[in-house]
Amino acid sequence: MSLFNSLSVSASGMTAQRQRAEVLVENIANADTTRTAGGGPYRRQDVVFEAQPVGQPFSSVLQAQLDNQPQGVAISEMVVDQSEPDRRYLPGHPDADKDGYVLFPKMNPAEDMVDLMSASRSYQANVSAISAVKDMINRSMDLFR
Amino acid sequence: MAAPIAPISLPRPIDPIVLPNAAAPASGFHNVLANAISQVVQSGDKADAAVSNYLAGGNQELHSTILATQNASLNFELLLQVRNKVVAAYDEIMKMQI
Amino acid sequence: MLDPVSTQLDRYLTLVSQRQKLVASNIANADTPGYQTQDIDFEAQLRAALQAPDSAAPAPPIASAVPGLRVKNDGNNVDLDREARLLSENALRFNMATNFLRSQLKDLHMAIQGGSA
Numbered sequence: 395m396s397l398f399n400s401l402s403v404s405a406s407g408m409t410a411q412r413q414r415a416e417v418l419v420e421n422i423a424n425a426d427t428t429r430t431a432g433g434g435p436y437r438r439q440d441v442v443f444e445a446q447p448v449g450q451p452f453s454s455v456l457q458a459q460l461d462n463q464p465q466g467v468a469i470s471e472m473v474v475d476q477s478e479p480d481r482r483y484l485p486g487h488p489d490a491d492k493d494g495y496v497l498f499p500k501m502n503p504a505e506d507m508v509d510l511m512s513a514s515r516s517y518q519a520n521v522s523a524i525s526a527v528k529d530m531i532n533r534s535m536d537l538f539r
Numbered sequence: 540m541a542a543p544i545a546p547i548s549l550p551r552p553i554d555p556i557v558l559p560n561a562a563a564p565a566s567g568f569h570n571v572l573a574n575a576i577s578q579v580v581q582s583g584d585k586a587d588a589a590v591s592n593y594l595a596g597g598n599q600e601l602h603s604t605i606l607a608t609q610n611a612s613l614n615f616e617l618l619l620q621v622r623n624k625v626v627a628a629y630d631e632i633m634k635m636q637i
Numbered sequence: 638m639l640d641p642v643s644t645q646l647d648r649y650l651t652l653v654s655q656r657q658k659l660v661a662s663n664i665a666n667a668d669t670p671g672y673q674t675q676d677i678d679f680e681a682q683l684r685a686a687l688q689a690p691d692s693a694a695p696a697p698p699i700a701s702a703v704p705g706l707r708v709k710n711d712g713n714n715v716d717l718d719r720e721a722r723l724l725s726e727n728a729l730r731f732n733m734a735t736n737f738l739r740s741q742l743k744d745l746h747m748a749i750q751g752g753s754a
Contacts (some may be wrong), residue, residue, distance in 0.1 A: 395652075396593070396599070396600055396601045397600070397601065397654055397657070397658065399658065400657065400658040400661040400662075403658070403661045403662050403665050404661045404665055406665055406666065407661075407664060407665030407666070407667075409666070410668075411668070414668070417740065420676045442670070443666070443668050443669040443670065444669060445666050445669050445672050456723060464658045464659055464661065464662035464675075464689075464700075465662050465665070465666060465672075466662070466665050467665045467666045467668075502548045512668070513668075515717065516664070516667045516668055516717070519664045519667065519717050519720065519721060520665060522664075522721065522724060523660065523661040523662075523664045523665075523724055526657070526724050526725070526727070527657060527661060529728060529732075530654065530657065530727075530728060530731045531601065531743055533731060534600075534602040534605060534650075535601075535605070535737045536735060536739060537602060537605045537606065537609060537729055537735060537738060537739060537742065538605060538609070556714050570684075575678055598697065600650065600654055602647065602650045602651070602735070603651065605649050606643065606738070609742055613742070613745055613746065613749065615678050616746070616750075617749050620750070620751065621750055623754075
């Protein structure tokens with residue numbers, strides 16, 4: 395099991411962090427969305443990461459079972475926030491109900507911003523890992539005179 | 540009357556000439572060559588096995604595979620140089636006037 | 638042809654590679670809930686590998702959880718600073734060992750050529 399598998403692991407990390415960032419950006423952009431296609435205000439989404447072995451090229455399934463595989467990562471599920479939306483009193487709003495209340499998404503933009511920065515940092519760390527491993531592979535090949 | 544003539548007996552046969560021990564000595568050149576050849580074959584087989592193992596996704600690292608092939612390559616190179624020297628020496632001898 | 642030092646360098650490279658693979662895995666799972674940082678006991682494995690006879694095939698090292706790391710709220714204990722440091726360290730070690738090997742191979746090559754091309 396050579397270093398090439400490690401590239402797949404880091405690539406899976408990049409994919410997962412990118413998808414996490416996309417979801418966070420969607421949350422931030424929809425902080426004030428009162429009307430969605432499915433009816434009701436926008437509901438915040440969260441991703442759940444899960445460690446998963448990444449597939450190896452050229453390798454047999456049996457070998458994969460025997461080795462202690464380094465784990466990649468993947469998004470196992472997307473959790474939609476089920477808590478009650480915020481109610482604000484805005485009688486003139488087009489989406490106001492009969493009492494004049496509008497349902498707004500229950501958001502925590504500060505937390506989402508911090509999460510976005512964390513996703514960016516983790517993404518960068520995965521990029522560094524790919525770069526370091528690629529360098530090691532190239533140096534191995536330098537052993538050919 | 541004269542005494543009967545004794546028959547002539549054949550002379551004792553001459554012992555065949557025995558050369559000094561003609562077997563190659565333990566550290567002779569012949570052994571060096573044989574060793575080099577067997578090393579080339581062995582390391583070549585190991586390198587082939589390493590490459591096959593690596594390509595089939597076995598538990599082998601890239602650098603180990605490369606080192607095995609370099610090992611085989613160096614052994615082969617040595618054999619090649621030895622052979623060149625032997626041929627050169629042979630040519631020299633053939634050029635000598637007897 | 639390649640002497641015992643090359644065999645030891647080969648094993649050293651293998652150990653460093655395996656450690657680096659675990660570092661990459663830790664980085665990929667830096668935000669996975671419940672994930673524990675994995676590492677190998679590098680010094681112990683290195684000592685064992687250097688003392689093993691040349692013909693022995695090295696046993697694959699066991700990855701184990703690293704003690705003493707701060708656990709975050711979601712049960713994950715990956716420290717990106719630690720992993721980034723190890724990433725550089727392993728890369729430098731690998732670099733050093735391949736340089737040694739290259740110079741050894743070059744010397745052997747020159748010796749065989751006898752100083753003339």
